[in-house]
Amino acid sequence: MRVAILAHERFPDRAKTAVGVLRYGDREVVAVLDRTLAGDRVNDHVPDIQDAPIVTSIDEVDDIDALLVGIAPIGGDFDETWRPDVRGALERGCDVVAGLHCFLAEDDEFARLADEHGAELRDLRRPPEDLTVSDGTASDVDADVVLTVGTDCSVGKMTTTFELVERARERGIDAAAVPTGQTGVLVADYGIAVDRVVADFAAGVVERMVEERAADHDLLVVEGQGALCHPAYSGVTTSILHGAMPDALVLCHAAGRETVHGYEHVAVPSPGEYADVYESVADPVSPTRIAGGALNTRRVDSDERARERVEEYGDAIDAPATDSVRFGVDPVLDAVLKSVAG
Amino acid sequence: MRVAILAHERFPDRAKTAVGVLRYGDREVVAVLDRTLAGDRVNDHVPDIQDAPIVTSIDEVDDIDALLVGIAPIGGDFDETWRPDVRGALERGCDVVAGLHCFLAEDDEFARLADEHGAELRDLRRPPEDLTVSDGTASDVDADVVLTVGTDCSVGKMTTTFELVERARERGIDAAAVPTGQTGVLVADYGIAVDRVVADFAAGVVERMVEERAADHDLLVVEGQGALCHPAYSGVTTSILHGAMPDALVLCHAAGRETVHGYEHVAVPSPGEYADVYESVADPVSPTRIAGGALNTRRVDSDERARERVEEYGDAIDAPATDSVRFGVDPVLDAVLKSVAG
Numbered sequence: 001m002r003v004a005i006l007a008h009e010r011f012p013d014r015a016k017t018a019v020g021v022l023r024y025g026d027r028e029v030v031a032v033l034d035r036t037l038a039g040d041r042v043n044d045h046v047p048d049i050q051d052a053p054i055v056t057s058i059d060e061v062d063d064i065d066a067l068l069v070g071i072a073p074i075g076g077d078f079d080e081t082w083r084p085d086v087r088g089a090l091e092r093g094c095d096v097v098a099g100l101h102c103f104l105a106e107d108d109e110f111a112r113l114a115d116e117h118g119a120e121l122r123d124l125r126r127p128p129e130d131l132t133v134s135d136g137t138a139s140d141v142d143a144d145v146v147l148t149v150g151t152d153c154s155v156g157k158m159t160t161t162f163e164l165v166e167r168a169r170e171r172g173i174d175a176a177a178v179p180t181g182q183t184g185v186l187v188a189d190y191g192i193a194v195d196r197v198v199a200d201f202a203a204g205v206v207e208r209m210v211e212e213r214a215a216d217h218d219l220l221v222v223e224g225q226g227a228l229c230h231p232a233y234s235g236v237t238t239s240i241l242h243g244a245m246p247d248a249l250v251l252c253h254a255a256g257r258e259t260v261h262g263y264e265h266v267a268v269p270s271p272g273e274y275a276d277v278y279e280s281v282a283d284p285v286s287p288t289r290i291a292g293g294a295l296n297t298r299r300v301d302s303d304e305r306a307r308e309r310v311e312e313y314g315d316a317i318d319a320p321a322t323d324s325v326r327f328g329v330d331p332v333l334d335a336v337l338k339s340v341a342g
Numbered sequence: 343m344r345v346a347i348l349a350h351e352r353f354p355d356r357a358k359t360a361v362g363v364l365r366y367g368d369r370e371v372v373a374v375l376d377r378t379l380a381g382d383r384v385n386d387h388v389p390d391i392q393d394a395p396i397v398t399s400i401d402e403v404d405d406i407d408a409l410l411v412g413i414a415p416i417g418g419d420f421d422e423t424w425r426p427d428v429r430g431a432l433e434r435g436c437d438v439v440a441g442l443h444c445f446l447a448e449d450d451e452f453a454r455l456a457d458e459h460g461a462e463l464r465d466l467r468r469p470p471e472d473l474t475v476s477d478g479t480a481s482d483v484d485a486d487v488v489l490t491v492g493t494d495c496s497v498g499k500m501t502t503t504f505e506l507v508e509r510a511r512e513r514g515i516d517a518a519a520v521p522t523g524q525t526g527v528l529v530a531d532y533g534i535a536v537d538r539v540v541a542d543f544a545a546g547v548v549e550r551m552v553e554e555r556a557a558d559h560d561l562l563v564v565e566g567q568g569a570l571c572h573p574a575y576s577g578v579t580t581s582i583l584h585g586a587m588p589d590a591l592v593l594c595h596a597a598g599r600e601t602v603h604g605y606e607h608v609a610v611p612s613p614g615e616y617a618d619v620y621e622s623v624a625d626p627v628s629p630t631r632i633a634g635g636a637l638n639t640r641r642v643d644s645d646e647r648a649r650e651r652v653e654e655y656g657d658a659i660d661a662p663a664t665d666s667v668r669f670g671v672d673p674v675l676d677a678v679l680k681s682v683a684g
Contacts, residue, residue, distance in 0.1 A: 136573030136605045195542040202541040202577045228580075229626035231478030235544045235581030242576050263478045269626045277626075280619055284571035284611045 001189075004031045004061045005070035006085055011037055011054065012045045017099065018070030020187040022049040024162040027189070031061045032070075033085055058088035068186060069098035076101025076125075086110060093117045099124040099182030099193070124185045127197045127205070134203035139245035139286045141214035144340035147246035148294070149224040151274050152261055153233065155254040156296040158184050160324040161223040164250070164336070167329050168219055173337075176217040178209050180240055184223045194225060195236050202236060206243030219340075222246060228277055231263050238281065245286035248339040250332055251275055251317055254296040255309045271316040291339035292332035293321035343531075346373045346403045347412035348427055353379055353396065354387045359441065360412030362529040364391040366504040369531070373403045374412070375427055400430035410528060411440035418443025418467075428452060435459045441466040441524030441535070466527045469539045469547070476545035481587035481628045483556035486682035489588035490636070491566040493616050494603055495575065497596040498638040500526050502666040503565040506592070506678070509671050510561055515679075518559040520551050522582055526565045536567060537578050544578060548585030561682075564588060570619055573605050580623065587628035590681040592674055593617055593659055596638040597651045613658040633681035634674035635663035 005022070007015040011034040022029055022042060029052045032042055038056040042049065055061060067089035073079060078100055086104070089096050090113035096104060103123040104110050114121045138145070146164065148157040161177050161184065168175035177184065179191030190213075197205050206222070213220050222244045226233025253271050260266040269277070275290045282288045295313040297306035306326055314321035320335040322328065347364070349357040353376040364371055364384060371394045374384055380398040384391065397403060409431035415421060420442055428446070431438050432455035438446060445465040446452050456463045480487070488506065490499040503519050503526065510517035519526065521533030532555075539547050548564070555562050564586045568575025595613050602608040611619070617632045624630045637655040639648035648668055656663030662677040664670065 134574040136602075136608055195540070197541050198537070199539050199541045199544045199578045199581065200537040200575065203574050229584075229623065231584050231627050232476035232545050233542065234584050234623075234627075235577040235579075236541045237577075238570075238580040239541065239577030242571075242573050260478075266478055266627055273626075277622055281571065281576075281623060284615075284619075285573050285576075285608055 001027045001066065002030050002064045003027045003066045003068050004033060004058065004064050005029060005068045006033045006082055007070045008034050008079070008082065009036050010034070010071045015071045017072060017183045017186050019046060019049065020158070020162070020183055021068060021070060022046070022052070024166060024187050025189070030064050031055045033057060033061075058085040064094055066095040066097055069096070069100065070186070072099060072182065078102055078104070078107070087113060090114050090117055090119045093119050095120040095122060097122040097124065097186065099186050101125060125182050125193045125196050127192060131197060131201035132204050133200055134207045134243050136285070138207045138210045138243060141211055143214035143218055143220050145210060145214070145220045145222060145244060145246045146248045146250060146291075146336050146340070147222040147224055147241065147244050148250045148252055149237070149241065149278055150227045150252040151268050151271060152227050152230065152254065152257055154261055155252045155257065156294055156324060157224045157252045160250060160252050160294040160329065161221045162187065163324045163329040164221045164333055167333050173219050174217050175219040175221065176213050178206075178213050178220050178222040178244070180206065180223045180225050194240060195233070199235060202239035203243030206240050210244050227260075228281060229269060229274070230260060231266055241278070241282055242285045246288050248291035248336050249278060249282070249288055250292045250294055250336065251278065251290050252294045252296070253313065255300050255306075255313075271313060272318070275317045289339065290317055290319050292319050292335040293317045294324045294329070294332060295321055297323045297326055343369045343408065344372050344406045345369045345408045345410050346375060346400065346406050347371060347410045348375045348424055349412045350376050350421075350424060351378050352376070352413045357413045359414060359525045359528050361388060361391065362500070362504070362525055363410060363412060364388070364394070366508060367529050367531070372406050373397045375399060375403075400427040406436055408437040408439055411438070411442065412528070414441060414524065420444050420446070420449070429455060432456050432459055432461045435461050437462040437464060439464040439466065439528065441528050443467060466524050467535045467538045469534060473539060473543035474546050475542055476549045476585050478627070480549045480552045480585060483553055485556035485560055485562050487552060487556070487562045487564060487586060487588045488590045488592060488633075488678050488682070489564040489566055489583065489586050490592045490594055491579070491583065491620055492569045492594040493610050493613060494569050494572065494596065494599055496603055497594045497599065498636055498666060499566045499594045502592060502594050502636040502671065503563045504529065505666045505671040506563045506675055509675050515561050516559050517561040517563065518555050520548075520555055520562050520564040520586070522548065522565045522567050536582060537575070541577060544581030545585030548582050552586050569602075570623060571611060571616070572602060573608055583620070583624055584627045588630050590633035590678050591620060591624070591630055592634045592636055592678065593620065593632045594636045594638070595655065597642050597648075597655075613655060614660070617659045631681065632659055632661050634661050634677040635659045636666045636671070636674060637663055639665045639668055
C-alpha cells in the first residue's frame with residue numbers, strides 16, 4: 001500500500017502520527033506533505049525512520065492508494081488549509097484516512113467527491129456500530145497477551161507497544177499490536193479508539209480485538225491508554241485492563257513526572273505503589289503481574305544519568321526496565337517472554 | 343407534576359423503575375398501566391409505597407403531565423404493544439419519558455405526534471451533546487459527597503442511594519441524589535446514564551452533575567454503577583469514583599454473592615479486600631474511605647439470621663453496616679455524616 005502523509009507545518013515534532021507511520025507502519029510512504037519543509041527529505045529531520053521526500057501539496061505526489069492525515073491539532077478539528085490536498089486526493093480516487101475528532105465523511109464536499117470518484121473516507125475515531133459488553137473471555141485466547149499501562153498519559157505506552165512488536169518480529173515471533181488510540185490505529189492500520197466508544201462497551205471492544213488478533217498471531221501487545229489513577233481517563237484504562245485480561249503488564253513512566261499532566265493538583269503515586277494498584281485491580285478479574293518497565297528519559301541529558309534512572313525505576317517496580325527508545329526494549333521483551341512462558 | 347407509569351405485564355416485580363418512582367419520586371402518580379392487573383391498586387401488591395389505581399390503558403387516565411415508561415425489557419427495546427398508550431399520551435399533549443436503549447424520538451410516528459401536539463419525547467439514555475473530559479475539580483464543591491459503590495451489579499446501590507437521601511431529608515438535611523443510571527434518572531427526574539456516555543467523557547459528566555447539584559444542596563449521594571473489579575463495567579465504576587471525588591463511600595453487597603452475576607467464572611473478592619481496592623484506587627486522585635456498608639439480605643429468610651450477616655459484613659469492611667431496606671439506613675447515614683464531618 002502506497003501512501004502520502006499530510007503533516008503541514010508540524011513535521012516532525014508535532015506530527016506524532018506521521019512519525020509513527022514512518023517508524024512502525026507497514027505502508028510505503030511516497031511523500032510527506034509539509035509546505036514549510038518542502039524540498040527536504042524525512043531523514044534530514046529524523047534519521048532512523050523510513051525516508052521520503054517532503055513536498056508542498058498533493059499535486060506533487062503521484063500514484064498512491066491513500067492520503068493519511070498525520071497530525072491531530074488540539075481539539076482534533078480539521079484545518080481548512082488542508083482542504084485542497086484532501087480534495088486533490090479524492091478527485092483522483094484515493095482514499096483519505098484520518099483520526100480527527102470531527103469526521104471527514106460528514107463534510108459535504110468530501111462526501112460528494114468520495115462518492116463521485118469511488119474513494120473511501122475512513123474516520124478512525126468513529127466506533128463500529130455493533131459493539132457489545134465484554135463477556136470476560138479474553139483470557140481464553142490462544143496467544144500470549146501483554147498490555148502496556150502507564151502512570152500518566154504521554155509516558156510512552158504507544159511507542160513501547162510498537163517497539164515490543166517490532167523487536168519480537170525481528171526475533172521471529174509472530175507478534176502483533178492491538179492499538180486502542182487513533183494514532184496507533186493509523187500507524188498499524190488496525191484497531192479502535194477505545195476512548196470514543198460508549199463507556200459500557202469499552203471493555204467489550206478490547207476483548208473483541210484481542211480475540212480477533214489472537215486468531216492470527218502468537219504474541220499480542222495491547223496499547224494501554226490513560227492511567228488507572230488519572231482523574232479523567234481512568235475509566236478507559238480500567239476497561240482495557242479488564243477487557244484484555246493480559247498475561248503480563250509493562251508499566252510505562254516518564255522520568256521526573258510527579259504530577260498528572262494537565263492536572264497538576266493531582267500527584268502521581270510512586271511507580272512501586274502504582275504497580276501494586278494495577279495488579280490489585282486486575283487480580284479479581286484475571287491475575288497478572290508487572291513483568292517489565294519502560295521509563296521515558298527523553299528529558300534526562302546524559303546516557304549515564306539515564307541508565308541510573310532506569311535502574312532506580314526497575315528497582316522501584318521490582319522488574320527489569322529500559323528506555324524503549326534510548327536503550328531498546330530487549331530487556332523488557334526478555335522479561336515479558338519469560339513471564340508469559342512461566 | 344402528575345404522571346402515569348406504563349408497566350404492562352411486569353408490575354411490580356419486573357418493574358424496578360415504576361416501583362422506584364412510586365417509592366422515592368416526588369411526582370404524583372395518577373395511575374399505573376398494567377393490563378394484567380387492571381382493577382387492583384398499587385398497595386395491593388407493594389404496601390409501603392405511594393398508592394395509585396392500576397388501569398388497562400392511557401384512555402382511562404385523565405389530566406396528567408407525562409407518561410413514564412416504567413419498565414425496561416432485556417435489550418432495552420420498545421415493545422409494540424405499548425404503542426397505543428404512547429400515542430394516546432402524545433395526542434393529548436402529554437410528554438413521554440423513557441430510559442430505553444432505542445430512542446422514542448427516533449420513531450417517526452412518535453416524533454410527528456409530539457411535534458403536532460406540542461409534547462416532548464424525553465429519552466433519558468441519550469447523553470447531552472456538549473460533554474467534556476473531567477477537570478478533576480469535584481472535590482472543591484461546597485457540599486458533602488457520598489458515593490454508593492458495589493461488589494457487583496444489582497446489589498442495592500440505587501436503593502441505598504435513595505434511602506440515604508430520603509432519610510437525610512427526614513432529618514432536615516438538604517440532601518439530593520445524583521443518579522447515574524436510567525432507572526435512577528427516571529426516579530429522580532434528574533441525572534445522566536453514565537454507561538451511555540463516550541468513555542472519555544464518563545468522569546467529566548459525573549463531575550458536572552456533582553458541581554451542578556452541589557450548588558443547591560448540602561449533601562449529595564451519588565449513585566454508583568457496576569463494580570471496580572467487574573469484567574465488563576469496571577470502566578464506568580472507575581469513572582464515577584474519580585469524577586465524583588467523594589468524601590465517603592458506602593460499599594453495597596448482596597449476601598451470599600460469590601461470583602459476578604452473569605460472569606460466574608469470575609469470583610467476587612471478599613468485602614474486606616474489595617473495600618481496600620476501592621480505597622487504594624480512589625486515594626491518588628481524591629482520598630476517601632468506606633464509611634459504611636449496605637448488605638442486601640433479601641435472600642436470607644429470618645431477620646435474626648439477616649442481622650448476623652449484616653454484623654459479619656460490618657466486621658469484614660470495618661464499618662457500620664445495615665440492610666437498607668430490611669433494617670433502614672440510619673446506622674450507615676450516621677456513619678457517613680460522622681465521616682464527612684471529621
